[in-house]
Amino acid sequence: xxDLKKKILYSREIIDRRVKELADAISHDLEGKEVVLIGxxxxxxxxxADLARCLKVSHSVDFTRLASYGSGLVSSGNITxxxxxxxxxxxxxxxxxxxxxDTGITMAFLRERLEKRRPASIRICTLIDxxxxxxxxxxxxxxxxxxxEGFVVGYGxxxxxxxxxxxxxxxxxx
Ligand code: IMP
Ligand code: MG
Numbered sequence: 180x181x182d183l184k185k186k187i188l189y190s191r192e193i194i195d196r197r198v199k200e201l202a203d204a205i206s207h208d209l210e211g212k213e214v215v216l217i218g219x220x221x222x223x224x225x226x227x228a229d230l231a232r233c234l235k236v237s238h239s240v241d242f243t244r245l246a247s248y249g250s251g252l253v254s255s256g257n258i259t260x261x262x263x264x265x266x267x268x269x270x271x272x273x274x275x276x277x278x279x280x281d282t283g284i285t286m287a288f289l290r291e292r293l294e295k296r297r298p299a300s301i302r303i304c305t306l307i308d309x310x311x312x313x314x315x316x317x318x319x320x321x322x323x324x325x326x327x328e329g330f331v332v333g334y335g336x337x338x339x340x341x342x343x344x345x346x347x348x349x350x351x352x353x
Pocket of ligand 2: 221223
């Protein structure tokens with residue numbers, strides 16, 4: 180494992196710039212509204228921390244954690260909530276903050292679950308979007324980077340709980 184080969188895909192400078200742009204777009208769209216950011220643990224914790232500090236709209240922050248049984252690299256579709264949010268989101272503008280959308284199964288599950296609590300709106304903000312791999316239709320309003328292929332780590336993203344705290348994003352080489 181320690182000699183797993185990886186190469187840099189997005190540098191910290193590029194990530195910083197893109198996170199600021201996403202924050203500007205969210206701040207523009209939700210100006211004057213009651214905003215709740217919901218981070219999906221563990222992958223989104225670094226992204227959310229940076230995004231939240233660039234936002235110009237006032238907002239609160241909460242987290243949820245989901246588990247999906249399977250190989251660990253792809254969603255199995257069997258999702259359970261291991262940590263729920265603690266905020267009342269009724270009539271609030273919700274922004275789900277996710278690290279990466281792959282098949283879309285996780286986001287579709289979370290979105291449907293949160294919709295039942297009658298928020299004013301739900302938007303998805305994902306750092307990385309693997310659109311070509313979708314198995315369920317789900318669209319993110321805010322996308323940091325579109326990725327066609329590859330498994331990425333760093334900046335919160337892990338491979339078997341490793342590499343989360345690398346400041347740049349790397350793609351694992353076969
Ligand atoms: P989905 O339900 O297939 O969309 O799965 C999304 C989840 O799979 C993400 O939140 C990640 O935890 C994980 N995932 C998918 N692709 C990658 C990757 O390239 N690197 C790290 N985690 C990934
Ligand atoms: Mg995740």
